[in-house]
Amino acid sequence: MVHADMYEIEAIIISTGWSIKNVDHVNHFKEIATGVIDAYQKDLPNLIKRSDQHGFSQDNEKQEIGYWPSADYLKKRTMFGSKLMGMDKIGADNKSEGSNFIIQLADEDDGRPLWVTFWGGGNTLAQSIWQVQENRSKSEVEAFLKKLRVYAITDQDRPQKSDFESSSHAWMRYNFSDDLLFIWDECAWKFQNGTGKSNWSEYEKNIQNHGKLGSQYPKYKYGVEGDTPSFLHVLPNGLNNPDEPTQASWGGYSKWGSGEDNIYSYVNYKGNGYDTCRKYMDHFYPAIFNNFAARMDWAKEGDGNRNPIVAIDGDQSIDILTKKPLQGTTVVLDASASSDPDGDTLNYKWWIQPEAGTYSGTVNIQNSDSNKATLEIPANSAGKNFHVVCEVTDNGTPELTSYRRIIFEPTE
Template sequence: MPITLFAAVKNEALKPRIVVLTDIAPNDIEPDDMESMVRLLVHADQFEIEALIATTGWNNTGGQERTDLIHAALDAYEKDLPHLSKRSAQSRFAKDESMQPLGYWPTPEYLRSRTVMGSTNMGMKYIGEDNDSPGSELMIKLADEKDDRPIWVTVWGGGNTLAQAIWRAQQERTPEQLKTFLRKFRVYAITDQDRPWSRDDDQPFEISSHHWMKSFEEDLLFLWCECAWKHQNGTGKNQWGQYAEHIQHHGHLGALYPKYKWGVEGDTPAFMHVMPNGLSDPDCPTQVSWSGYFEWGVGRDGLTQAYVNDRGRPYDIGTRYFNYFYPAMFNNFAARMDWAKEGKGNRNPVVIVNKVTGLKPLMVEATAGKEYTLDASRSYDPDGNALRFKWWVLPEAGTYKGEAVISNGDASKATLNMPSDAAGKTIHVICEVTDTGTPSLTSYRRVIVEVK
């Protein structure tokens, strides 16, 4: 059975914690990890980046230590930071950079201190003694910190460094302690890169440490993405002109942003899933986020279970929503590159629904057969731009499968007409607010209606 998790951040003003496992490589081998690294760093005020770990994957099948490429990105970040920090009107840095609030730009020194090597050997056969690394040791340390926030491990390459940390904890802790350890982590894996790439995709999944980690399904939330990364790769390639115009050569990070070789930013969905934009609770993969949609089931290996989207209904749903959200995602990136270049730019609207501020889903109750008023009139734009509103029902996320109609869905105040047969069900409504700045930016708030 899948683990059931609920949003557990007591103070939602804090950033989500993430770890990056990247098989970053020179541009002549594969530049897409560097592309994703640039996008991550211009969003560094949205994530508490706990670790940047260079490891193996399809771009590095073993033996290569490439933390120098991460440090090159951090050098560019340092040069752009005086501009980027103006977005939050940040004038100083915290002495203690743990427990970072949303909007806080970390120091380059902090990020450099979290940049380490992970496993340099691909595959499950290496997990065990003599395979510990600075990366696996850091992940154990992070799990043991007194911090209630989950740690999202965004797997851009192979997940073997996390697997080694789990193996070490398994050797040294009781079964209950291991459960506690596992429940600190969430995994978003871009395909399965702890097995060699082959054009025919004929490498067995059993040789991968991902296969082993999914055996902890009761305690380790594991998302196996085979949808969003492909669409990000392909859409970015097809629309490369936008990247050349709005991303490349915008600031020092833009100067570092390479042209694609195979596809564009295939690893970006791993952290877009955790983006604190009000759209979803990352712990609920069926809610739909900027990184797509997942359902619990058997994955491509035909053996293990996880939250997957490689085919059928979840793939089709994920494709539809990726295409829908792509323009907003790109504009968000482009606006931040403006800040990197100029120290000024557009900022996202702030969505307030029913007088409640915040980003986590808003839980409300309504009566079947009655009308329910949704009010976002207190929403505002920090730059004074006009706002456009769009209220819509996300049917895949709720338990009510009939049609729920919204009246005045393009106004700040809308009415949800509760179906008479919806009692005991939930309906998920998205409040989507877009400003008129350049580029236009979108923010969200999810309302989960429990129908009585």
């Protein structure tokens, strides 16, 4: 909830999963969600100071980055989805407030995608798709699916040790892969789970008992923040386009391929995909944790460190930039107009993410730790692309990092 100003939270839908064994458990999880929102409400007077917000005028409008929604807004959008697990439950008798609301949201006249992140089982979304199939034409179903994006933390729409075919996740990926972007994560959540657990003392010190939200933060049972990569992938920090899972993000990395059940989607459960995901999660973990800790400071104190603003060639947005220089030339990338809202000193790091591009050769970066980097555009790179990331970290407490991604598409 201390990241609530970075998203337009459309709904919090309580569903099933490995930690929820029966309908009573589902009901209990709604009580947990409501308790967290109550704590958020008590911390809001401090949190809104981070963006100098006054009032909640955007609750029922398009919410901009930096806007903190009211607790009343969040409670109204907290609801039950499917209370029973598995594909065999999908059908006319499985409709829920959650499945109906997903359809309503996707039908809104809003050009933005609707991200549905699965922290448990995803059969509430599967039910929504089933309902749309029953009432709409093929082209209308395709349009509905193209509005949606899925990031699933493992596959929890089945008993943990059972076959995948019993899960509605498999049904969605098998039947709708042409129209539904589906990320099936089996790497980032495991890294976060284990790394958070091994660094638990830092969570005790910097997260627990920081504000009312910190008082709600429990001692781990299985791991720490294992579901978090699903929404960190969508975090608007300049690092990635969430629609492109090969662009490394705070939610890891995945690539198009066959999953554990031999159905294609964006996966990372083994081989190069898994290793690449682990590499970037390891790289980003300190920045992810520091960002969380700084926001908990705001919840507690109404004050704290804030992220740098990265400006590339004068552009201060978080948009991904595209440049089309001639191959064989030299290009200077200028981040000297970057700034920090707290006046902190900034440190720079420029690097290539090779997995995101199509150029397989070496790209040399000179002055990669300066606010101005020089790139030598390879002589054989026309018609291909490569990705440069600018990473800017302040010297505040804790140190916070922001990013920009620049895609080079050299020409002849």
